[in-house]
Amino acid sequence: MDFVTREAWGAPATSPASFLPSARGIKIHYLGTEYASRAHSWCDDVVRQVRAAHLADVKENYVDIAYTGLVCEHGSVFEGRGTHKRPGANGNAELNARDYAICALLAKEGGGLDEPPRLMLHGLRDAIEWLRRDGDAGSWLGGHRDGYATDCPGDPLYAWVQSGAPRPDEGHGDGPDPAGVYTVQVWDNLSVIARRLDVSWQDLAEVNGIRPPYTIYPGQKLRIPDKGAGPEMPPFPGRSAFVLGKSHPAVLDLDDRLIAKGWTRHHDGNGYQRGARFTEYTRRNCADFQRSRPELRADADGYPGPLTWELLHS
Ligand SMILES: [Zn+2]
Ligand SMILES: [Zn+2]
Structure with a gap:
C-alpha cells in the first residue's frame, strides 16, 4: 500500500474528530465534481483542497476533512481522519457512527475522470484492508447511496463495490505493459x-x-525512470540566498523544484508562481516539503539548507 500520512500531505498529525471504537463497515464515496486526470504530484494538493473546503463549510461545521481516507487514480491512499475517528461524510450522525468513509478522487459522470482506473481500485482495496486490519472495521461494504439519497459514488464505482470490491485481475484486460x-x-x-x-x-x-x-x-x-534522470543540481547557493523579502536568482530554481514536486498550496490567491523574491509563500511551501521528508522534518523552518537543496533536486 502506498500510504500517505496526514503529516506527509500537510495536515496536523491527529484528527480532532470523535473517537470511533469500531465500525460496521466501510462506505465508498467519490468526489462527484468535475475532475480531470492529472500527474500524481498534484494529488496531495487536491487532498489539501478537499480539507480546506470542508473546514470552510459553515453549514456542516466540519472539524476536519470529512473522509476517513482518500484514494487517487494512481492508487495512493491518503490518510483522512484515519482509523478510530468518526467520519463526517456519510450523511448524518447515525450513519457516521456506523461506517468509515473512503473517497475516490473521481468525477461525476461526464465530468472528466469518471471511471475508476485499475490502480485506483487497488488503492481502494488497500484502504479497505487497512481499515479492517487497523480500524476494527467489520465486513459490511457499500456506497454512500446505501441508505442515503445521493448518486455517490457513481454507477461504475458502485458496481465494483457491489461485486465485493475485488482487486483488478492482473492477467486480463489492459494487455501487455507498455515499455518503461x-x-x-x-x-x-x-x-x-x-x-x-x-x-x-x-x-x-x-x-x-x-x-x-x-x-x-x-x-x-x-x-521506470531514465538512467540519470532528474534535473542537474546547481550548487547550493548558501543560506544567505534565502532571506525573506530579498531576491536572489537561486529562488527561481527553488520555486521550479517546489512546483515540479507539487508543493504549491501557499500563494497569494492566483496560484503559486516562480519569482526571484523569497516570500513567505515560498518559505511555507518549502516547509511543507521539508515536513514530508523524514530527513528534514526535525528542522522544517522553510529555509533551504544543503540537504533540502539536494533532495529537492533528486
Ligand atoms: Zn459520498
Ligand atoms: Zn495520485
Missing part, C-alpha cells in the same frame, strides 16, 4: 526493485510519486 513500466509481482522492497532495474531507488520513488514509508504492492505499476 515494471509491474511489481510479489511483496517487494523498492530498493531491491531499483537494483534489478539498475536505477536509483530515489529516482524510482520520485517518478512514481512514492513517499515515505515507500510501500509498494503486488500489481502496482512502476514507471
Whole structure:
C-alpha cells in the first residue's frame, strides 16, 4: 500500500474528530465534481483542497476533512481522519457512527475522470484492508447511496463495490505493459526493485510519486525512470540566498523544484508562481516539503539548507 500520512500531505498529525471504537463497515464515496486526470504530484494538493473546503463549510461545521481516507487514480491512499475517528461524510450522525468513509478522487459522470482506473481500485482495496486490519472495521461494504439519497459514488464505482470490491485481475484486460513500466509481482522492497532495474531507488520513488514509508504492492505499476534522470543540481547557493523579502536568482530554481514536486498550496490567491523574491509563500511551501521528508522534518523552518537543496533536486 502506498500510504500517505496526514503529516506527509500537510495536515496536523491527529484528527480532532470523535473517537470511533469500531465500525460496521466501510462506505465508498467519490468526489462527484468535475475532475480531470492529472500527474500524481498534484494529488496531495487536491487532498489539501478537499480539507480546506470542508473546514470552510459553515453549514456542516466540519472539524476536519470529512473522509476517513482518500484514494487517487494512481492508487495512493491518503490518510483522512484515519482509523478510530468518526467520519463526517456519510450523511448524518447515525450513519457516521456506523461506517468509515473512503473517497475516490473521481468525477461525476461526464465530468472528466469518471471511471475508476485499475490502480485506483487497488488503492481502494488497500484502504479497505487497512481499515479492517487497523480500524476494527467489520465486513459490511457499500456506497454512500446505501441508505442515503445521493448518486455517490457513481454507477461504475458502485458496481465494483457491489461485486465485493475485488482487486483488478492482473492477467486480463489492459494487455501487455507498455515499455518503461515494471509491474511489481510479489511483496517487494523498492530498493531491491531499483537494483534489478539498475536505477536509483530515489529516482524510482520520485517518478512514481512514492513517499515515505515507500510501500509498494503486488500489481502496482512502476514507471521506470531514465538512467540519470532528474534535473542537474546547481550548487547550493548558501543560506544567505534565502532571506525573506530579498531576491536572489537561486529562488527561481527553488520555486521550479517546489512546483515540479507539487508543493504549491501557499500563494497569494492566483496560484503559486516562480519569482526571484523569497516570500513567505515560498518559505511555507518549502516547509511543507521539508515536513514530508523524514530527513528534514526535525528542522522544517522553510529555509533551504544543503540537504533540502539536494533532495529537492533528486
Ligand atoms: Zn459520498
Ligand atoms: Zn495520485
